[in-house]
Amino acid sequence: xxxxxxKNQAELIALGIxxxxxxxxxxxxxxANRRRRLVDDIPTSKTTGVFIGLIEVKGxxxxxxxxxxxxxxIPCVYYKWEVEEHWSxxxxxxxxxxxxxxxxxxxxxxxxxxxxxxxxxxxFYLQDDCGVIRVNQQGAKIQPDRVFSEYCHRGxxxxxxxxxxxxxxxxxxxxxxxxxxxPLHARLYVMGRACERQDVVAAEIAYHESAPMFxxxxxxxxxxxxxxxxxxxxxxxxxxxAIVAAWIIKDCQLDRDIEAMIPAYIGVxxxxxxxxxxxWMWMAYNSMIGLRNRxxxxxxxxxxxxxxxxxxIPNIVNIVKGLKDYERTVQTELAxxxxxxxxxxxxxxxxxPHACAGxxxxxxxxxxxxxxxDAFLRLQNQLVETEQxxxxxxxxxxxxxxxxxxRLQIVPDTFISKLARLKPQKYITAKDFxxxxxxxxxxx
Numbered sequence: 429x430x431x432x433x434x435k436n437q438a439e440l441i442a443l444g445i446x447x448x449x450x451x452x453x454x455x456x457x458x459x460a461n462r463r464r465r466l467v468d469d470i471p472t473s474k475t476t477g478v479f480i481g482l483i484e485v486k487g488x489x490x491x492x493x494x495x496x497x498x499x500x501x502i503p504c505v506y507y508k509w510e511v512e513e514h515w516s517x518x519x520x521x522x523x524x525x526x527x528x529x530x531x532x533x534x535x536x537x538x539x540x541x542x543x544x545x546x547x548x549x550x551x552f553y554l555q556d557d558c559g560v561i562r563v564n565q566q567g568a569k570i571q572p573d574r575v576f577s578e579y580c581h582r583g584x585x586x587x588x589x590x591x592x593x594x595x596x597x598x599x600x601x602x603x604x605x606x607x608x609x610x611p612l613h614a615r616l617y618v619m620g621r622a623c624e625r626q627d628v629v630a631a632e633i634a635y636h637e638s639a640p641m642f643x644x645x646x647x648x649x650x651x652x653x654x655x656x657x658x659x660x661x662x663x664x665x666x667x668x669x670a671i672v673a674a675w676i677i678k679d680c681q682l683d684r685d686i687e688a689m690i691p692a693y694i695g696v697x698x699x700x701x702x703x704x705x706x707x708w709m710w711m712a713y714n715s716m717i718g719l720r721n722r723x724x725x726x727x728x729x730x731x732x733x734x735x736x737x738x739x740x741i742p743n744i745v746n747i748v749k750g751l752k753d754y755e756r757t758v759q760t761e762l763a764x765x766x767x768x769x770x771x772x773x774x775x776x777x778x779x780x781p782h783a784c785a786g787x788x789x790x791x792x793x794x795x796x797x798x799x800x801x802d803a804f805l806r807l808q809n810q811l812v813e814t815e816q817x818x819x820x821x822x823x824x825x826x827x828x829x830x831x832x833x834x835r836l837q838i839v840p841d842t843f844i845s846k847l848a849r850l851k852p853q854k855y856i857t858a859k860d861f862x863x864x865x866x867x868x869x870x871x872x
Contacts, residue, residue, distance in 0.1 A: 442681065446674020450700060453667030457660050458707045463641055464656035465715045467619065467649060469835070470722070471827035475554060475561040476817070480631065481725055482639055484619045486649070487556035489610050495548050499576040499590055499607040506565060506572060506644075507609035508547035511591045512540040517598040540604065544592050554618055554633075562625065563618060563644065567635030571645035571652075573614065576607035610646060617652060619643045664704055671700050712844050719832050723853050726825040730856070733818045822856050829853040 470484045489505045497507035516538035525531055549570075553560040580586045582601040591603055610616065621639035622631045635642050645652055675696050679689050833852045836845040 442674050442677040446670050446677070449670035450667045450674075453663045453670060454700075454704055454707060457663035457667060457704065458711050460656045460659035460663060461708065462711050462715060464653055464660065465712075466641055467653045467656065469715070469719050469828075469831050470619065471824060471831060472649075473824060474558040475556050476559040480622055480624070482620070482722070483622045483633070484617075484649075485554055485556070485561065485633070486615070486617055487554040487560075489552050489612060489614050489616050490555045490560065491550060491552040491612060493550070494552075494612045495550055497575065497607055497609045498546060499605055500609065502575060502609065503612040504575075504609040504614075505552035505612065506547075506549040506570060507575075507607060508570075508572070509545065509576070509605070509607040510542055511544040512604045512606070513543045513591075513596050514538065514540055514600045514602040514604070515596055515598040516600055538600075541596055543596060543603075554616060561622075562630070562632040563620075564632060564634040565644055568620065568642045568644045570610070571643070571647055572608040572610045573646045574606070575609045575611065576605060578605050579603070580605070610644070614646055615648075617643070617645045617647060617649055667704070668697055668700050672697050709844060712841060713848060716832075716835055716841065716845060716848065716850060719828070719835060720850060720853075723825070723829050723832050726821070726828050730818070730821045730825055733814070733821045737814045737818065826855050829855055 466482075467484075470482065473483045473485050475485060475487065491505050494503040494505060495507065496502065497504050498509045500507075516536065519535050519537060520532055521535060522530060522532050549565050552563055552565070554563050578586065580603055586605065587601075587603055590605060595601065618633055620633040620642040621636040622633055623636065624630075625632045633642075643652070647655075672693050675689075675693055676686065679686060835841045836850060836852055
């Protein structure tokens with residue numbers, strides 16, 4: 429009776445461990461696929477065209493005051509270093525052999541222990557061909573480059589120059605120095621949530637709990653996508669192996685014929701594959717809905733930029749016109765005062781020169797610079813910037829709409845899209861921008 433109880437307990441333990449591992453690998457597999465789709469579905473934004481929300485940008489790491497890494501001593505925006513020391517020892521342990529006799533044996537053990545570590549990160553700017561955007565890397569998953577890796581013994585100057593003076597117990601006096609960093613000017617891929625900065629009117633990329641991913645990587649987009657795809661299949665296969673192995677171990681403990689149970693194992697594997705497929709369908713559906721929402725958000729961004737042009741340009745035009753009128757008035761008054769001063773001899777009735785000077789001083793203090801050319805230049809810059817923003821918003825919308833339409837046509841996503849009744853999104857054409865166009869007439 430006791431033997432049956434022990435076997436039942438062992439069976440439950442085997443199935444429990446296998447089931448937990450299978451669920452863990454299933455979750456890791458689906459999470460990797462979700463992140464891969466995020467990387468593939470979100471188009472790359474330009475730094476000047478960044479809009480609030482989840483974005484993807486590419487460029488170089490720049491900083492006003494970069495930090496210097498500890499080991500490689502290179503300028504960078506992030507670095508993390510570690511010093512490990514190797515140890516080895518011989519231990520003696522007691523054990524009981526198959527005959528029940530008490531014996532002893534020696535065992536050689538060795539390994540690496542971290543004896544020092546550190547790092548630093550700073551706010552930096554991501555620069556592309558359009559401009560810059562600030563990145564706050566706190567809370568991000570960092571994928572830096574390895575910039576330093578070296579082994580050395582006690583006689584090497586590096587051993588104590590960058591490592592602690594004291595040694596650990598059982599030390600072999602061999603150390604490994606490793607450093608990872610994001611060097612200055614390094615090419616970066618950044619995905620995260622864009623939000624408004626607190627200090628100036630500009631956007632920055634920073635951690636936000638609602639963002640599904642905040643990644644700063646020195647790898648390319650293709651490398652990151654391939655890495656997530658590898659995780660998708662690797663964890664899926666490991667989950668399948670875990671659940672099938674649990675059933676095999678359970679049957680071995682019950683002394684069952686393994687070959688006779690092969691159909692059952694196939695059924696267990698098929699069941700896991702079915703659960704994985706349902707999870708994939710659920711994830712794919714949510715991913716496509718999220719992509720559709722980003723299409724709608726991109727269209728809202730276009731509307732925002734068009735409204736910005738509609739509201740901004742008339743105000744700027746009125747300011748410039750007012751400046752022109754004011755300068756014309758000032759010039760007229762000065763001409764009248766000058767002519768009056770020339771027409772009245774000293775001692776004759778006429779305007780007081782000192783009063784005129786006081787008026788001019790007041791005008792100068794109130795309006796120190798009366799330069800219509802600068803106002804026209806600022807207007808021109810605002811017009812160019814506004815049109816660039818509209819063009820970037822339009823390009824972003826068309827790119828993300830292309831991703832969305834592509835998903836609707838790719839197998840097996842097309843079956844999910846039909847079940848969800850998702851429809852293709854039309855692209856923005858030139859005629860769509862005929863609405864709310866503000867004409868500027870300054871030739872007065």
